[in-house]
Amino acid sequence: MRTIWQRPEGGVRYECGAPGAGQWSCTVPKNSCEAAYVPPLHGQGEDGLLINQPSQRGTADPNKITQRGTRITLADGTRTDLGHRCITLGSPGTAAIPGAPPVVITVTREDFATLPVKPLEATAGPPGGWLPVNMVNVLHTNPAEQTLATTLLGTPVQIRAIPIEYHWDLGDGNTITTTKPGKPFPSEEVTSTYRYEGWYDITLTTTFAGQFSVDGGPWQDIDGTITITSDPVALYSASLTSRLTNPHKPTTPTNDKHTPEIPARTPENEGPTDPNATHRTI
Known part of the structure; x- marks a missing residue:
């Protein structure tokens, strides 16, 4: 298996749901960098009237980026979405690829378990x-x-x-x-x-x-x-x-x-x- 973290295509978008009849609520992914400064949206009805709109909570940090993770099973190509996370640029494991979004390579416990570690004698x-x-x-x-x-x-x-x-x-x-x-x-x-x-x-x-x-x-x-x-x-x-x-x-x-x-x-x-x-x- 391998785990890949990279910038989400099209940027981070709101994830919306309907908490009650005639109501809707949208937030950015909670583990993304944007969660620190992009407020959630709440509305009701079909006209998109916003209610309980909070004030802005801060500003974006240019030294942080949001990444979306994918775990790939090498045996059959199965992909599992790991969601979003926020990292600081230049953190250990960040691969510098000119002209491409930063990619962070992470070895998880699940990855570790698939490796051919030999038993001790x-x-x-x-x-x-x-x-x-x-x-x-x-x-x-x-x-x-x-x-x-x-x-x-x-x-x-x-x-x-x-x-x-x-x-x-x-x-x-x-x-x-x-x-x-x-x-x-x-x-x-x-x-x-x-x-x-x-x-x-x-x-x-x-x-x-x-x-x-x-x-x-x-x-x-x-x-x-x-x-x-x-x-x-x-x-x-x-x-x-x-x-x-x-x-x-x-x-x-x-x-x-x-x-x-x-x-x-x-x-x-x-x-x-x-x-x-x-x-x-x-």
Whole structure:
């Protein structure tokens, strides 16, 4: 999608309606520059008799212009009228096109949501895809900003997506929301534990704030945020039990002394929901 603001053809005109029988009322668009100094008109009957006509409220500001916005969906060409707004000439994002009405390029939250922002890579648990029950499960991701480039109306525009919040769903009913991206082990900046044995899916949903820059100009904030969900990380929580051994009988060390046999995932060994699950904010 793209959003275009430009001078309305033919200037700003009155918008009229009929508030009551035999009456009419006309005003200029309320968000236009003209709304500050052009009074509304009220009339009744067919002869156009004006009543309750207010006095002039001010004079036009030559440094301000009224623009009308159009949002265009690039996929199918659908156009949505965004109405009018008043801007000061030379404001950030105003494209200077000689001989043409000023055009302001704006990236909205809706535009931001259509961009190919990549999900962050979620990392959970120690290497190997499993961890013991009640062992600390370290959660972290790489909070790198992403910059995307596009062209609108022949003008280069850059958009950057900035991770600002992380929501972890542990798959057992426990969830964590944090502004910290976490760090690899041995850090325990963002952690969790599992109380029961079984397979769990850990999902990270990242909230991104956005900014855009028109033709190398200053970065401007996009109003609103978007969320992107990462691919789930499968993790097996294993119950480890101690066993007695004969210290006088030679044995050959085996991996299962330290690493349990991780079963193939089936509906029967999905991890149960934690009845004491909570949501934590870190």
